[in-house]
Amino acid sequence: RKEVEQDPGPFNVPEGATVAFNCTYSNSASQSFFWYRQDCRKEPKLLMSVYSSGNEDGRFTAQLNRASQYISLLIRDSKLSDSATYLCVVNQGGGSYIPTFGRGTSLIVHP
């Protein structure tokens, strides 16, 4: 079983739509969680950290569900510029610090 799993998509949505991605993780000792976005042939850029109580940054909302071991990213009022791959990153706990990436979810926002 992969340690961090994401639906690769692509998610194809119209402008203005609301879209949500999930990311599941297998290590219950994981302590910190992040969403990055990566545009084609560019480096990953930090989108937001995910806090236990959930957090929001403009149109983006991140949630953590420790009981079910998943994090989510909700994007409201999608823009064309939101088209990218969204990578979930989980920092493994248990004494070693190893950031583990999901395979990414591709989002395509069309006019």
Next chain:
Amino acid sequence: DTEVTQTPKHLVMGMTNKKSLKCEQHMGHRAMYWYKQKAKKPPELMFVYSYEKLSINESVPSRFSPECPNSSLLNLHLHALQPEDSALYLCASSQTPGQSREQYFGPGTRLTVT
């Protein structure tokens, strides 16, 4: 300023060449990372330096040799690479090698091995 720089942007090398990739950050970060990324795949962690000491080596072949000359610089020395090593090589840094720290990535070096 959350900038990590990498040079060169592109590199083409033969299988018998020796080359080096360079990474620099001036954010005072004490953890630095090398990743390898193939097309349509997530970044794969190669090495982690923590306070200028190698703390994680993810079973990377010895033809890749990392070096951390000081807290701002990270090098990756390449020797006798194989065509399958062609990929985007990403450097990242984080404030400290702790679990809650975000990483900031450089733009990468796109490597082609011929």
